[in-house]
Amino acid sequence: MTHLARVAQEIKNIGLYDLVLQDVQKIADKTNVEENEILEIMQKNPQILEDYKQINVEYNLSNIHLRDIDMSLIAEKCKEKAKKVNENLSLLREIEKYTLDFEQSSTLVIIFSIEFFVLFSVQYFIVLLNLKEWQILIYSIFASSIAVAWWYGKKEQKKYIQNAKIFYEKYDETLAMIDILEKEGCIKKSDLIIEECEEHV
Template identity: 65%
Template sequence: MINLNRVAREIKTIGLYDLVLQDVQRIAGKNRVDEAKILQILEKNPEILQDYMQTNVEYNLSNIHLKDINVQNLKDECRQEAQTFNENLEKLRALEKYTLDFEQSATLVIIFSIEFFVLFSVQYFIVLLNLKEWQWWIYSLFASSVAFAYWYGKKQSRLYAKNKQRYEVLYLQTLQLLEALEEKECIKKEDLLIHECEEHV
């Protein structure tokens, strides 16, 4: 469900993907690469595509380069499957953020940021406000916040793993549904491709 021509064009022309472009240039052995060369490299080096997709998820951009099917213009026997396809696309877009590794997610960054804030607050209360007689209470509060952060991090990690698995299963089902709709000549995949990201324009 990813438009490789769009991927190649975006890697070449959009600054967000400069690190990916540098990897492409390193593999190509030259600084100037055209879209055809990028496509060749994408086919031979799937890690480049993974880096592109990872960048998209980090910046809340979708890796699903298909638009919903307009069900009004379809034959009756195609309409139900097309509606299911559209529902699946919506679910995939909602689950897409979970394809990011939890260790690289914003959730983990937020947890660590809060813990650093709590740590500096603890030091502030004890040292600057001269609350040494309360230090054990303050340290126990900090320790409990660390325990809570650890528990919450583990919970979120499991949520990411569970939703990533749901995403992968639903992705395959949706691909099969797309192929079935194409075989029945209900749609053409080419008509559903999104050729430009609105966020980049």
């Protein structure tokens, strides 16, 4: 569902992917690479595509370069499958963020940020406000916050794993359904491809 021609075009022309472009240039051993060369390099070096996808997920951009099927243009016999494809595409876009490694997710960054703030606050209360007689209680609260953060982190990590599994299952299912719809003459996959990202335009 990721349109490789679009990927190559975006890597070449959009600053968001400069680090990926630098990797491509390093592999190509030249600074000016064409889109067809980027496509070839992606074929031989799948990590380039993975890096592109990672950036998109981090910036809330979808790697699903397919639009929903226009139900008004679909024959009656195809509507049930087309509706299911649209539902799957919607779900995939919604849970795509869970394909990111939890260790690199914003959720973990937020947890660490909150804990850093709590630690700073603990030091502030004890040292600057001269609350040394309360330090055991304050440190206990800090320890409790670490326990809560650890529990929440584990819960979120489990959520990432579960949703990533659902994502990949639905991804394969949706691709198969699109292929069936195309074979049955209901749609043309090429009509569903989103050639460029509106967020970049």
